[in-house]
Amino acid sequence: MTGAMVNRNLLNARDAYRKKKGLLTSREIKMIRMENGLSQKEFAEILGLDQEAIVRYETKAIQNEEVDCLLRNRIM
Secondary structure, three states, X not given: OOHHHHHHHHHHHHHXXXXXXXXXXXXXXXXXXXXXXXXXXXXXXXXXXXXXXXXXXXXXXXXXXXXXXXXXXXHO
């Protein structure tokens, strides 16, 4: 199994967990950002987060409920 396959499987598992908990998936977070024509840096500034947090939420880290609400309420 290649590193890319492992990363994809991990992302799929994390997104399944997010769905189960009612959180936005990494793909949904990225889609919201892109639909609003924002860079990761611009998105982070609007949300009051740092750019690294957005990168992590779009690729691997699972946001907590507070951040999830922030993402939903500020942008959607």
